[in-house]
Amino acid sequence: MTHILAIDQGTTSSRxxxxxxxxxxxxVAQEEFTQHxxxxxxxxxxxxxxxxxxxxxxxxxxERAGLRAADIAAIGITNQRETVVVWDRATxxxxxxxxxWQDRRTAxxxxxxxxxxxxxxxxxxxxxxxxxxxxxxxxxxxxxxxxGARDRAAKGALLFGTVDSWLIWNxxxxxxxxxxxxxxxxxxxxxxxxxxxxxxxxxxxxIPMAMLPQVRDCASDFGTTRADLFGxxxxxxxxxxxxxxxxxxxxxxAPGMLKSTYGTGxxxxxxxxxxxxxxxxxxxxxxAYQLDGTPTYALEGSIFIAGAVVQWLRDGLKIIRAAPExxxxxxxxxxxxxxxxxxxxxGLGAPYWNPDCRGAVYGLTRNSGPAExxxxxxxxxxxxxxxxxQAMQADWxxxxxxxxxVDGGMSASDWAMQFLSDILGAPVDRPEVLETTALGAAWxxxxxxxxxxxxxxxxxxxxLDRRFTPAMDAATRDARYARWQRAVQATLxx
Numbered sequence: 445m446t447h448i449l450a451i452d453q454g455t456t457s458s459r460x461x462x463x464x465x466x467x468x469x470x471x472v473a474q475e476e477f478t479q480h481x482x483x484x485x486x487x488x489x490x491x492x493x494x495x496x497x498x499x500x501x502x503x504x505x506x507e508r509a510g511l512r513a514a515d516i517a518a519i520g521i522t523n524q525r526e527t528v529v530v531w532d533r534a535t536x537x538x539x540x541x542x543x544x545w546q547d548r549r550t551a552x553x554x555x556x557x558x559x560x561x562x563x564x565x566x567x568x569x570x571x572x573x574x575x576x577x578x579x580x581x582x583x584x585x586x587x588x589x590x591x592g593a594r595d596r597a598a599k600g601a602l603l604f605g606t607v608d609s610w611l612i613w614n615x616x617x618x619x620x621x622x623x624x625x626x627x628x629x630x631x632x633x634x635x636x637x638x639x640x641x642x643x644x645x646x647x648x649x650x651i652p653m654a655m656l657p658q659v660r661d662c663a664s665d666f667g668t669t670r671a672d673l674f675g676x677x678x679x680x681x682x683x684x685x686x687x688x689x690x691x692x693x694x695x696x697x698a699p700g701m702l703k704s705t706y707g708t709g710x711x712x713x714x715x716x717x718x719x720x721x722x723x724x725x726x727x728x729x730x731x732a733y734q735l736d737g738t739p740t741y742a743l744e745g746s747i748f749i750a751g752a753v754v755q756w757l758r759d760g761l762k763i764i765r766a767a768p769e770x771x772x773x774x775x776x777x778x779x780x781x782x783x784x785x786x787x788x789x790x791g792l793g794a795p796y797w798n799p800d801c802r803g804a805v806y807g808l809t810r811n812s813g814p815a816e817x818x819x820x821x822x823x824x825x826x827x828x829x830x831x832x833x834q835a836m837q838a839d840w841x842x843x844x845x846x847x848x849x850v851d852g853g854m855s856a857s858d859w860a861m862q863f864l865s866d867i868l869g870a871p872v873d874r875p876e877v878l879e880t881t882a883l884g885a886a887w888x889x890x891x892x893x894x895x896x897x898x899x900x901x902x903x904x905x906x907x908l909d910r911r912f913t914p915a916m917d918a919a920t921r922d923a924r925y926a927r928w929q930r931a932v933q934a935t936l937x938x
Contacts, residue, residue, distance in 0.1 A: 571728055625659055
């Protein structure tokens with residue numbers, strides 16, 4: 445058993461990646477699934493799609509690698525976080541579509557709780573803010589809205605899970621209702637200091653605690669797969685939410701290390717060590733990973749729209765056919781135009797946390813075209829990242845001038861990463877292995893299985909592909925960032 449199977453269940457697709465004994469990729473399979481938008485600001489997935497694409501890509505990856513289930517030592521899972529699934533304990537059937545992390549329908553619930561004065565206590569317990577982003581208010585909405593759901597939940601007939609729990613339930617044939625500490629920490633229901641579900645938060649949101657999964661370390665026994673799925677039972681030994689898995693995959697194990705992942709959204713995590721740091725700049729305090737019963741904490745800044753802005757250029761404006769086209773367009777943009785795109789398509793995340801504002805473009809002229817839109821779209825990701833890093837440095841002086849390690853699909857863009865370095869005025873390191881999210885999940889499972897090395901040796905395997913260094917002068921950098929800040933304030937005021 446020389447290989448580890450990593451399941452990477454994301455917002456727009458499910459992927460399975462097989463890693464060999466040297467943590468090199470042996471095979472990849474990926475399948476997109478349908479996004480559902482039943483109302484403005486609402487985003488849903490069919491839970492059956494999440495499961496079927498996951499199972500299908502696992503089988504496809506095993507076949508492409510020419511392996512059998514007997515060659516696989518363990519499975520690691522990483523997943524889109526905060527997305528909510530509720531299903532029947534007896535039948536395994538979901539009671540509603542999954543409500544996705546991007547969904548904003550629970551903004552009124554959050555505002556009511558905020559007006560009642562609950563937010564300081566919520567932050568004290570969970571490290572989070574009252575925002576529709578998190579799972580707790582989505583779960584409350586389902587129980588309040590789906591006919592009979594609250595009564596069924598009170599009787600113990602319904603189960604709640606983030607996507608990892610839903611996949612494990614199906615992988616194990618309903619034998620395991622579990623999650624890990626990193627996913628639990630994103631629900632608005634978990635006490636990150638005590639390391640347990642919070643009865644106070646559950647009471648505040650009206651959540652029966654019998655619905656909640658058991659919480660385990662990131663490297664732990666999460667059950668075994670049904671034998672009929674892949675040909676034999678395979679243990680599930682590693683689980684982490686996607687951003688925490690990327691933190692692990694980037695080997696950000698020392699306090700002060702910083703990574704930023706550019707997928708559908710952008711998520712920057714700063715390792716703060718054994719002590720949770722309370723933000724005064726509306727960042728999140730969260731669990732970076734938990735091993736041997738001991739949590740390591742992080743400050744996190746969340747941007748809702750990163751790679752999704754390129755998808756918008758493709759699917760909404762239809763000015764590109766594929767993401768890589770944005771680089772050439774951005775290079776061809778008129779340097780005399782200075783478009784600023786604030787991609788608040790589903791509100792703004794950290795450090796603004798405004799669920800109601802919407803996207804805007806500033807600086808349009810008659811000559812503004814696809815090239816200028818492409819440049820503004822890529823630049824918006826750099827500007828938002830600077831927002832996050834400045835907030836982190838203000839919250840935790842020990843962060844210093846850390847080098848940023850990047851990963852995710854957009855990090856493959858030299859243009860975007862060079863602009864990121866320019867606008868930050870700091871180095872940006874891109875690793876040789878960009879699949880750091882899947883690698884993190886694989887290492888957790890492989891380390892638990894005894895196939896992969898311990899933390900220190902794993903950290904030494906991290907290898908640099910390219911370091912981007914600033915080429916923009918300070919005056920230009922500051923002027924451009926000031927223009928971005930004015931655009932954000934104008935967007936927030938509408």
